Amino acid sequence: MTAADRADPAALHLRVGWWALLGFLTLGLVLEGLHGFKVGFYLDVSNETRRLLWTLAHVHGALLALVNVAFALTTRALPHWNGSRRRLASRCLLGALILMPAGFLLGGIFLHDGDPGLGVLLVPPGGVLLFLAVLLTARGTAT
Amino acid sequence: MELLILLALLLAALTVLARRGDRSLRAVATICAALALAGLAWWRPGGDPVLEAAVPAPLDGGGFVSSDTCRSCHPGAYDAWHRSYHRTMTQRATPDTVLASFDDVRLESRGHATRLARRGDEFWADLPDPLWFIDPSPDKPPVPPRIEARVVMTTGSHHLQNYWVRRPKEGKLHRNSPDNGALVQVPWVWLVDEGRWVPVQDSFLGPARDEPNPPLVWNTGCFGCHSVATQPRFDGQSFASRSAELGIACEACHGPGEEHVRVNRSPLHRYRQHLRGDDEGDPTIVNPARLDQHRSSAVCGQCHSFGEPPDAAGWQQTGTAFRAGDELPPSRAVFRYEDPPRDPLLLRYLENEPDAMRGRFWADGTMRVAGREYNGMIESPCFEQGDMTCLSCHAMHAYQEAADQLAAALPADESCLQCHEGFRSRVREHTHHDEESAGSRCANCHMPHTTYGLFVAMRSHRVDSPSAAVTAETGRPNACNLCHLDRTLEWTSRLLHDWYDQPRPKLDGEQRTVAASVRWALRGDAAQRAIVAWHMGWPAAQQASGREWLAPYLAVLLADPYLAVRRVAQRSIETLPGFAGFGFDYVAPQPEAAAKMREAFAIWQQAKGGAPARGRPELLQDARGGVDEERVQRLLAVRDQRPLRIIE
Numbered sequence: 001m002t003a004a005d006r007a008d009p010a011a012l013h014l015r016v017g018w019w020a021l022l023g024f025l026t027l028g029l030v031l032e033g034l035h036g037f038k039v040g041f042y043l044d045v046s047n048e049t050r051r052l053l054w055t056l057a058h059v060h061g062a063l064l065a066l067v068n069v070a071f072a073l074t075t076r077a078l079p080h081w082n083g084s085r086r087r088l089a090s091r092c093l094l095g096a097l098i099l100m101p102a103g104f105l106l107g108g109i110f111l112h113d114g115d116p117g118l119g120v121l122l123v124p125p126g127g128v129l130l131f132l133a134v135l136l137t138a139r140g141t142a143t
Numbered sequence: 144m145e146l147l148i149l150l151a152l153l154l155a156a157l158t159v160l161a162r163r164g165d166r167s168l169r170a171v172a173t174i175c176a177a178l179a180l181a182g183l184a185w186w187r188p189g190g191d192p193v194l195e196a197a198v199p200a201p202l203d204g205g206g207f208v209s210s211d212t213c214r215s216c217h218p219g220a221y222d223a224w225h226r227s228y229h230r231t232m233t234q235r236a237t238p239d240t241v242l243a244s245f246d247d248v249r250l251e252s253r254g255h256a257t258r259l260a261r262r263g264d265e266f267w268a269d270l271p272d273p274l275w276f277i278d279p280s281p282d283k284p285p286v287p288p289r290i291e292a293r294v295v296m297t298t299g300s301h302h303l304q305n306y307w308v309r310r311p312k313e314g315k316l317h318r319n320s321p322d323n324g325a326l327v328q329v330p331w332v333w334l335v336d337e338g339r340w341v342p343v344q345d346s347f348l349g350p351a352r353d354e355p356n357p358p359l360v361w362n363t364g365c366f367g368c369h370s371v372a373t374q375p376r377f378d379g380q381s382f383a384s385r386s387a388e389l390g391i392a393c394e395a396c397h398g399p400g401e402e403h404v405r406v407n408r409s410p411l412h413r414y415r416q417h418l419r420g421d422d423e424g425d426p427t428i429v430n431p432a433r434l435d436q437h438r439s440s441a442v443c444g445q446c447h448s449f450g451e452p453p454d455a456a457g458w459q460q461t462g463t464a465f466r467a468g469d470e471l472p473p474s475r476a477v478f479r480y481e482d483p484p485r486d487p488l489l490l491r492y493l494e495n496e497p498d499a500m501r502g503r504f505w506a507d508g509t510m511r512v513a514g515r516e517y518n519g520m521i522e523s524p525c526f527e528q529g530d531m532t533c534l535s536c537h538a539m540h541a542y543q544e545a546a547d548q549l550a551a552a553l554p555a556d557e558s559c560l561q562c563h564e565g566f567r568s569r570v571r572e573h574t575h576h577d578e579e580s581a582g583s584r585c586a587n588c589h590m591p592h593t594t595y596g597l598f599v600a601m602r603s604h605r606v607d608s609p610s611a612a613v614t615a616e617t618g619r620p621n622a623c624n625l626c627h628l629d630r631t632l633e634w635t636s637r638l639l640h641d642w643y644d645q646p647r648p649k650l651d652g653e654q655r656t657v658a659a660s661v662r663w664a665l666r667g668d669a670a671q672r673a674i675v676a677w678h679m680g681w682p683a684a685q686q687a688s689g690r691e692w693l694a695p696y697l698a699v700l701l702a703d704p705y706l707a708v709r710r711v712a713q714r715s716i717e718t719l720p721g722f723a724g725f726g727f728d729y730v731a732p733q734p735e736a737a738a739k740m741r742e743a744f745a746i747w748q749q750a751k752g753g754a755p756a757r758g759r760p761e762l763l764q765d766a767r768g769g770v771d772e773e774r775v776q777r778l779l780a781v782r783d784q785r786p787l788r789i790i791e
Binding site: 046 | 222
């Protein structure tokens with residue numbers, strides 16, 4: 001995070017949000033490709049957990065990217081919401097954007113029968129960070 | 144649930160309408176009430192209650208959870224099982240499971256007609272009351288009353304499919320005896336690959352019989368192997384059968400899963416298992432691959448064996464006591480070949496089926512009926528002196544293809560080479576055949592197709608070596624002569640002596656001068672004839688023996704008194720040049736079969752045409768390559784005509 005980012009977190013979230021959206025939409029295209037070419041590693045019944053997890057990674061990543069864009073617009077709309085809580089919300093949101101899709105993605109690489117791999121352990125902390133970010137932002141809009 | 148939602152919606156709408164208030168709210172409530180009423184008018188109960196009431200009810204107790212529960216945690220294993228023929232062994236009769244044509248079919252056999260029809264999603268049979276055929280009383284009415292019954296269950300889906308009905312509860316019935324919970328077999332079976340109906344009793348290898356056989360009752364026998372933990376609950380009058388699951392499902396091989404499910408609800412427990420690795424396994428469920436040799440084999444042997452439950456009375460009540468992980472003997476006595484029989488349980492069995500031993504075993508004690516592979520395996524040195532189990536070759540989940548479920552990780556000879564690694568580098572030296580040829584495949588020599596079932600010859604699961612002495616003494620065909628169909632037993636005896644130092648048995652003149660396959664085809668018993676007929680269509684044997692001389696012998700077998708032999712011969716003869724689409728109906732009466740036999744001879748002679756004559760006396764050919772009819776007739780005259788029934 002640069003000094004400019006610290007000064008204008010909206011720019012950071014806009015940039016991260018749009019690039020993340022591009023990344024996760026690309027992941028969506030890759031998943032469609034796996035469907036199109038009937039890749040067993042993704043589509044076989046024995047890999048249905050992988051398909052679920054990677055779909056979740058795609059969906060969560062894309063939605064969180066949009067949430068980052070929304071957060072940027074929110075901070076622009078609420079210039080008086082400033083200070084440590086906004087910074088904390090910003091960091092939580094960035095953390096969630098990394099942890100949740102990464103957890104689903106990694107959890108889908110190595111499977112234990114119907115259970116995801118250990119990478120899925122990244123998801124719960126990511127969820128907590130997202131919850132905090134949304135809570136802080138919601139409260140920030142009330143200030 | 145749907146019904147409750149509709150009723151709740153209707154109630155809420157009526158409550159709003161009952162009050163005076165906002166007009167727009169009342170309008171919405173009116174629309175909701177109308178939708179709820181329409182929904183109630185259209186609502187039908189889910190499932191098929193008639194079908195569910197007809198098949199065995201779910202088992203209460205016992206700790207079974209069913210395959211649906213296993214699926215969520217083991218999708219891969221579930222998928223492999225779901226693609227297997229084990230799953231589809233017993234199914235409810237629905238449009239998804241019934242393979243046969245029921246489009247107003249009329250069938251007749253042995254003076255009794257059966258009509259089959261489809262009504263929407265239901266399948267119906269109009270047939271003579273099966274109870275009449277089961278009734279042994281001499282004073283029964285001369286003609287059975289006809290009943291109409293819904294087909295509720297199916298058995299099989301690979302080679303053939305059987306159908307089961309529940310008799311009506313009322314109406315004109317034999318001895319006015321209504322449905323007693325028995326699932327009774329429709330007397331016709333659907334042959335899947337041919338797409339035709341044949342009488343059930345003709346689908347087994349057995350002597351022609353003008354009288355219809357009594358139909359089978361599923362709850363008295365078939366349930367033991369075609370479903371999971373079924374309890375017939377027969378009280379002497381009626382059945383109140385219950386079953387953990389129809390078909391051969393997860394818990395048939397892994398045991399009841401309730402405790403396993405309970406313990407593994409905790410993700411911490413599951414991940415502890417995952418991270419600990421596979422070395423210790425999960426003690427709450429049976430994994431046949433982790434069991435000792437005998438218990439592992441018993442999982443398959445509970446069904447794939449010839450035997451009986453020691454406690455027949457208890458079996459009629461609570462079904463098999465065997466659970467995966469158990470030793471087999473307490474719940475199933477597996478019969479081994481004895482001559483004369485001494486086992487009291489076997490003697491009791493033979494009271495009901497006196498020819499059972501001959502129908503099950505070759506005289507050297509090797510099983511000759513399909514589906515009883517466990518009996519073969521336990522007689523094998525690989526089992527007796529080694530660690531062989533069923534899983535040494537087969538895999539129920541990671542299999543090559545569903546028909547045989549051979550392990551995908553063990554292609555070709557790898558199953559054998561796991562223990563016999565030394566042969567890998569000296570295949571040709573050991574087999575005396577080209578390395579890539581069929582003669583160098585372990586199973587072709589050590590597990591020849593000397594087992595019969597479902598109109599085909601199948602591999603013997605008694606792993607042994609070809610022996611001319613065994614063939615000479617017991618009539619069990621040896622691997623060499625089943626591939627080299629044009630060779631004599633003398634030829635085999637000499638090579639086995641030269642190559643493997645086997646002692647040479649004393650052979651009679653015919654064994655020295657006539658090709659073994661020709662002897663089996665002409666003078667063998669019905670099992671030998673069926674097996675040699677199958678081999679005459681086996682590509683490996685045709686390659687080793689040539690095809691040009693086979694037709695006359697297959698033609699003879701087209702007119703065989705055993706329908707099963709005729710069918711096998713038909714399939715084989717159609718692989719020969721000039722016989723594609725030969726169009727022989729093996730169910731046709733004997734005179735028609737004899738006519739087709741002559742037609743087959745004519746086709747062969749025409750195909751032979753101007754080919755240079757090369758008479759081979761061991762194939763009963765004259766000097767010009769024609770059939771030496773006198774010698775053929777001489778062998779036919781001494782054919783083993785003893786009745787033989789092979790009931791798989």
